[in-house]
Every structure is written in C-alpha cells, then in structure tokens.
Amino acid sequence: MVLGHRRDRSSSLGSGKDGEATASDNEDETVVSSEQGNVLQHIIKQLHPGADLSRITLPTFILEPRSMLERITNFMAHPEIMIPMAKIEDPVERFVQVTKFYLSGWHIKPPGVKKPLNPILGETFTGYWDYPDGSKGYYISEQTCHHPPKSSYFFMAPEHRIRIDGTLKPRSKFLGNSVGSFMEGIAVMRFMDRKERYFITQPNMYARGILFGKMKYELGDHAQVKCPESGLEVDIEFKVKGWVGGTYNSIGGFIKDTKTGKSLYELSGFWHGEMSIKDLSTGKKTVFFDATNAKPSYPKSRPLEEQAPRESQKLWDTTTRALKKADQKTATDEKTRIEDEQRKEASERGDQPWTPKLFKPAPPGDEEKLDWVIAAKVDNDAPAEKQVEQILAIAPILPGQKMGEQFSQEKSLPSRERTAPPAQAQQQGGGGGDLIDFGQNDSKAAPGPAYIQPQGQPAQQMQEPMRATHNSSGGALSRTDSLGNEETFVDAEN
Numbered sequence: 001m002v003l004g005h006r007r008d009r010s011s012s013l014g015s016g017k018d019g020e021a022t023a024s025d026n027e028d029e030t031v032v033s034s035e036q037g038n039v040l041q042h043i044i045k046q047l048h049p050g051a052d053l054s055r056i057t058l059p060t061f062i063l064e065p066r067s068m069l070e071r072i073t074n075f076m077a078h079p080e081i082m083i084p085m086a087k088i089e090d091p092v093e094r095f096v097q098v099t100k101f102y103l104s105g106w107h108i109k110p111p112g113v114k115k116p117l118n119p120i121l122g123e124t125f126t127g128y129w130d131y132p133d134g135s136k137g138y139y140i141s142e143q144t145c146h147h148p149p150k151s152s153y154f155f156m157a158p159e160h161r162i163r164i165d166g167t168l169k170p171r172s173k174f175l176g177n178s179v180g181s182f183m184e185g186i187a188v189m190r191f192m193d194r195k196e197r198y199f200i201t202q203p204n205m206y207a208r209g210i211l212f213g214k215m216k217y218e219l220g221d222h223a224q225v226k227c228p229e230s231g232l233e234v235d236i237e238f239k240v241k242g243w244v245g246g247t248y249n250s251i252g253g254f255i256k257d258t259k260t261g262k263s264l265y266e267l268s269g270f271w272h273g274e275m276s277i278k279d280l281s282t283g284k285k286t287v288f289f290d291a292t293n294a295k296p297s298y299p300k301s302r303p304l305e306e307q308a309p310r311e312s313q314k315l316w317d318t319t320t321r322a323l324k325k326a327d328q329k330t331a332t333d334e335k336t337r338i339e340d341e342q343r344k345e346a347s348e349r350g351d352q353p354w355t356p357k358l359f360k361p362a363p364p365g366d367e368e369k370l371d372w373v374i375a376a377k378v379d380n381d382a383p384a385e386k387q388v389e390q391i392l393a394i395a396p397i398l399p400g401q402k403m404g405e406q407f408s409q410e411k412s413l414p415s416r417e418r419t420a421p422p423a424q425a426q427q428q429g430g431g432g433g434d435l436i437d438f439g440q441n442d443s444k445a446a447p448g449p450a451y452i453q454p455q456g457q458p459a460q461q462m463q464e465p466m467r468a469t470h471n472s473s474g475g476a477l478s479r480t481d482s483l484g485n486e487e488t489f490v491d492a493e494n
Contacts, residue, residue: 062113062114062115063114063115063116063117063323063331064110064114064115064116064117064323065117065316065319065320065321065323065324066116066117066312066313066316066320067116067117067118067119067123067125067312067313067315067316068116068117068118068119068151068168069119069123069124069125069141069142069143069151069153069312070116070125070127070312070313071116072141072151072153072166072168073127073139073298073299074105074108074296075105075155075164075166075187076105076129076137076139076155076164076299077104077105077108077296077297077298078101078104078105078294078296078297079129079131079137079157079297080297081097081100081101081104081289082101082157082160082162083131083133083157083160083162084097085097085098085101085162085191086160086161086162086191086192086193086194091230091232092230092232092257092264094191094196094230095198095225095227095230095232095234095255096255096265096277098189098198098225098227099225099234099236099255099267100288100289102200102223102225103236103251103267103271103275103288103289104289104291104294105296106219106271106272106291107271107272107273107291107294108296109217112215112217113207113215113216113217117312117316117319117320117335118149119143119149119151119312120143120146120310120315120338120339120342121143121145121146121342121346121354122142122143122310122354122356122357123142123143123310123311123312123315124140124141124142124143124308124310124311124312124357124358124395125139125141125142125301125311125312125313126138126139126140126141126301126302126311126395126396126397127139127299127300127301127397128299128300128301128397128398129297129299129300130300131157133159135157135158135159135160136157136159136388137155137156137157137299138155138156138157138158138388138391138392138397139153139154139155139299139397140153140154140155140358140374140391140394140395140397141153141154142356142357142358142359144167144356144359144371144372145354145371145372146354148169148171149169149170150167150168150169150185150371150372151167151168151169152166152167152168152356152359152370152371152372152373153165153166153167153168154166154359154373154374154378154394156378156387156391158384158385158387158388158391159384161191161192161193161384162189162190162191162192163189163190163192163378163380164187164188164189164190165187165188165190165367165370165373165374166185166186166187166188166200166370167185167186167362167369167370167371167372168183168185168202169183169184169185169371170182170183170184171184175206176211177208177209177210177211177212177213178206178207178208178209178210179206179207179210180204180205180206181204181205181206182204183201183202183203183204183205185201185202185369185370185371186199186200186201186367186369186370187199187200188200188367188370190380192380192381194229195229196227196229196230197227197228197229197367198225198226198227199224199225199226199227199228200223200224200225201223201224201225202223203219203220203221203222203223203236203238204219204220204221204238205217205218205219205220206218206219206220206240218240218241218248218249219238219240219249219271220238220239220240221237221238222235222236222237222238223235223236223238224236228366231257231258231259232255232256232257232258232264233255233256233258234253234254234255234256234267235253235254235256236251236252236253236267237251237252237253238251238271239251239252247270249270249271249272249273250268250269250270250271251267251268251269251270251271251275252266252267252268253266253267254266254267255267263280264279264280264281265277265278265279265280266278266280267288269288270291271291272291273290273291273292274287274289274290274291274292275287275288275289275290275291276288301313302396302397302398302399302401303399304317306396306399306400306401307396308396308403308407308410309410310410315338316335316338318330318334319331319334319335319338322334356372356375357395358374358375358376358394358395359372359373359374359375360372360373360374360375361373374394375394376390376393376394377390378390378391378394395407
C-alpha cells in the first residue's frame with residue numbers, strides 16, 4: 001500500500017467547509033527550499049511531458065528511509081480487521097470486511113512527498129507479526145525483475161487460514177508539473193477454508209508541484225476488489241482535486257453483486273480520515289473506518305547482524321541512517337555506490353537470464369498477472385503447524401533462524417564491507433543538492449532451496465517503524481489521464 005512515517009497525529013485532522021477534511025500541519029505537502037528547488041528544476045529541464053523517468057537522478061531529500069519491499073507491508077497493517085474476516089459466515093458481510101481491510105492501509109504514509117528506495121534486483125525482505133492470540137503472520141518478498149520493475153511478495157497467517165500473493169509493477173510518467181506512477185499488478189488474497197479468492201488492484205499515485213508550487217501527494221483513479229467465487233466486487237474511485245471544486249483525498253464507490261447487477265452498498269469519505277458505508281437496501285449510513293484514530297501494526301524483523309547482504313534493511317542500512325539524519329552527502333554516496341556495483345554485476349552477467357531466489361513464474365490461468373509466485377510449496381490444505389514449517393523453510397524470517405545455503409553464501413557488496421558497523425555510523429554534513437540514480441540496478445544470486453531452523457529468541461522491531469499521517473490542503477492541478485504504456489518505474493511520491 002502506501003507509505004509510513006513517525007508523526008504526531010493528535011491534532012492534525014480537522015473539519016473544513018462542507019465537511020471537507022483538512023490538516024492543520026500540511027502533512028501531505030513538501031515545502032522545497034530555494035536550493036532544493038533549483039536542483040529539481042535542473043533535473044526536470046531535461047524532460048518533456050510523457051517522458052519516462054527510469055534514468056533520471058533525483059535528490060535524496062525526497063527519499064523515505066526504507067525499501068519498496070518493506071513498504072508493501074502497509075497492506076497487512078491492520079490485523080484487527082484482517083484476522084476475523086475469514087470467520088464471517090455471510091458472504092456479503094465477509095466481502096464488506098475485505099473492502100474495509102483494503103481501505104485501512106492507505107492512511108499510512110510519511111508527511112510531505114516521499115518515495116521509498118527502489119529495490120535492487122535480487123533484494124529480499126522478510127518480516128513477521130505477533131498477534132494477540134499468540135499466532136503469527138509471515139511475510140516474504142523479493143525484487144524479481146528490474147526492467148520493468150516487479151516486487152513480488154507472499155504473506156500468510158496459517159492459524160487464521162489467510163494467504164496473500166502479489167506482484168507490484170509500477171510504471172511512471174512525467175506529466176509537466178506532476179509525476180504519475182501507475183500501479184499495475186495484482187494481489188490475490190485467499191481464505192483457504194472457504195476456497196475464496198479476492199483479486200485486488202491499486203489506485204495510481206501522483207506527485208504534484210514538481211516544477212512550481214508546493215509538492216503535493218495524491219492518490220487517483222480507480223481500484224477494484226473482486227471475488228469470482230461469490231460474484232461480489234467493489235470499484236473504488238480515489239478522487240483527485242480539480243482546478244475548481246472538489247476536495248483532497250476523497251473516495252467513492254459501490255459494492256455490487258455482479259450476478260444480479262445490483263448495488264448493495266455505497267462508500268464515501270476520505271482515505272486519510274473517516275470513511276462511511278451506506279446500506280442501499282435500508283438507507284442506513286454508518287462509519288466504515290476512521291483512519292484518524294487507527295493504530296497500524298508494523299512487522300518485526302531479524303537483527304541486522306543476522307541478515308544476509310542483500311536483505312533490504314542490511315543492504316540500505318548506511319543509506320537509511322544517513323537519510324534519518326538529513327545527511328544528504330552520505331546518503332548519496334552510499335546509495336550510488338550500491339547501485340554502481342549492481343550495474344557492474346549486471347554487465348558481468350551479460351545475456352545470462354536472472355533467476356529469483358524465492359519466487360518462480362506464475363502458472364497459466366486467471367492469476368497469471370501475478371507474474372511471480374513463491375517458489376516453495378506451501379500447502380493450503382495442510383494443518384497450520386505444517387504450513388508454518390513450510391514457510392520457515394523458504395527464507396529466514398524469525399530471529400535466530402539459520403540461513404539456507406543461498407543466503408549464507410551470498411556475497412557481500414564491496415560497499416558493505418568497507419562500512420563501519422551500524423553502532424559506529426558517522427554523521428557527515430548534509431548537502432542539499434545531491435542526486436540519486438533512479439534505478440537500473442541488478443544483483444546476482446544463485447537460486448536454490450533454503451533450509452532453516454527457527455530458534456526461540458526475542459523479536460526485534462523493524463528499523464524505524466512507520467507511522468500514519470493525514471492529508472492537507474495545497475496547490476492543485478487538473479486530473480491527468482492515468483492510461484499509458486510506460487515500461488519504467490518511479491514512485492509518484494517523488
């Protein structure tokens with residue numbers, strides 16, 4: 001889903017004219033200094049409307065200190081909604097709760113206009129959640145392709161019989177004073193005991209005010225959730241603010257029964273605030289989800305000293321620490337070094353095709369848009385204990401797990417070998433105009449199964465857990481058509 005950052009939300013959301021949601025502290029805007037603005041304009045002068053952004057360098061002040069692979073976990077950030085879903089007996093009510101779960105993750109984003117780090121080819125991230133009932137949720141992800149970029153992921157809560165497989169395929173476009181990121185790909189959520197699947201897409205993302213005005217983040221266009229087994233679907237419009245009228249961050253949509261063509265519920269409100277649902281058979285309208293007071297649950301991960309060189313948090317450790325300190329020079333140097341090494345490895349690999357460590361091509365069928373699925377077998381019909389065993393044999397997830405051969409033999413990047421341990425990080429003076437290459441980074445890793453033994457050790461929280469935030473008013477541009485055929489990636493939050 002979207003992004004996250006630590007932020008005090010106690011007084012951020014108010015009520016504007018005609019019920020319009022406002023934010024007093026401008027959390028969805030980035031005020032760019034004159035020096036930073038000059039850097040941006042120098043970059044944008046190289047472009048023209050419709051140009052792709054795959055080889056354009058961007059300054060580090062717009063980067064979020066985590067990888068896209070880690071950011072995807074926002075989709076699973078509200079287990080209090082997710083866990084009960086599969087136990088609901090009525091199929092319509094069950095679908096309504098799936099829709100609520102889908103909408104619950106979008107409020108998690110950093111203040112201002114930020115983008116996550118682009119994963120390098122072969123980068124992985126794993127994490128887990130400890131649920132109040134003593135069960136766990138497990139997450140495994142890998143950057144499975146770089147041109148075009150594809151981030152593939154697997155999630156499972158075995159005791160609750162819920163599984164999610166997904167591939168995110170962002171493609172970008174420069175739109176004049178905006179950048180649009182068109183979020184292709186799907187996620188497939190399964191309730192294994194009910195043999196139900198939910199096909200889920202995402203809205204597009206826009207960063208406004210790239211050349212002039214305040215930089216502003218918006219979600220736009222349509223997203224769908226469809227269940228082929230029940231025939232239920234919802235089409236949700238994420239509305240952008242036009243030149244005249246409208247509000248920021250509003251949504252609208254209908255839950256329909258495709259077998260009868262009847263609309264059952266209407267959705268309205270704000271994805272960063274309060275959303276409502278109206279039962280069209282009775283006319284009753286109730287609060288559906290209130291992001292104002294929502295408390296996301298963030299995944300835990302293994303300590304850095306247990307991670308392999310190409311796991312997200314270890315790979316980007318010096319870069320993210322520099323970003324948190326606003327040390328632009330160090331962030332630039334560290335990120336550029338990693339990416340240069342990835343280009344060198346790609347050159348040495350030549351025409352040899354890349355094979356992911358943890359994922360394999362999706363089989364033909366109605367789920368082929370996934371592109372990649374987890375390579376190991378996780379039996380949907382097996383008992384939860386067996387499923388946990390199968391999941392933990394794929395990749396290290398829990399603290400104390402031993403790495404499989406493919407991870408333990410993974411070669412460290414030269415830049416990591418030259419860097420001091422995390423506790424000895426040095427803080428250098430920031431430089432506001434430093435640039436970051438925007439992608440084209442390949443890494444090399446040998447495929448093969450991993451065999452891992454979990455050990456009971458204390459869990460460690462992921463680096464700098466993200467926090468939810470709100471929208472604010474700001475400069476607006478007209479809605480831009482989200483249709484395009486771009487082949488490259490830039491997150492619209494830049």
